[in-house]
Amino acid sequence: SAVISQKPSRDICQRGTSLTIQCQVDSQVTMMFWYRQQPGQSLTLIATANQGSEATYESGFVIDKFPISRPNLTFSTLTVSNLSPEDSSIYLCSVETSGVTDTQYFGPGTRLTVL
């Protein structure tokens, strides 16, 4: 498995601002993903972060609201833009390690509260 860290672990933001979440992995990985977990809900995939190209977004999620960067094989950022209270959620990154197909390991998550 991989060791995954996320920063910040939690944040409280004002409406209309943005938050950028960082995800760092201790080894090179082929695939990185970003999920949202709304209060009391399950996980929903936001997008796949592709190294060297634009992220692939799931239905209902758009790049303007959730811009993603992946500059190398160990790091990615998710920005949640123009925040509203409905964006209050836990945001988790996950990775699929090379040679272990379709097994995803998750970071500790970032708890976002929007006032």
Next chain:
Amino acid sequence: AQSVTQPDIHITVSEGASLELRCNYSYGATPYLFWYVQSPGQGLQLLLKYFSGDTLVQGIKGFEAEFKRSQSSFNLRKPSVHWSDAAEYFCAGGSGNTGKLIFGQGTTLQVKP
């Protein structure tokens, strides 16, 4: 459409009792199946996974799961629950070519002393 369903939203068991958490899937072909556990304020930890082969899968922390194709199920079991097992449990399925996981709604496990 592909889906993963956990019929039980909340389950309470006594410490030392056996546990079974249900998971049903709907996929065109046999999916890859996973169980994750999420403790309060934590990320998800992988308990076990099924890709193919032996239908009884052993995981960490004394958990096991059985894949039953005829019932489209992948239920999680533990013979004796400990108070530290209280957490949220998620079943997830993957199709093997996109990396995308579909999660069930989750089951909250409460353990009574």
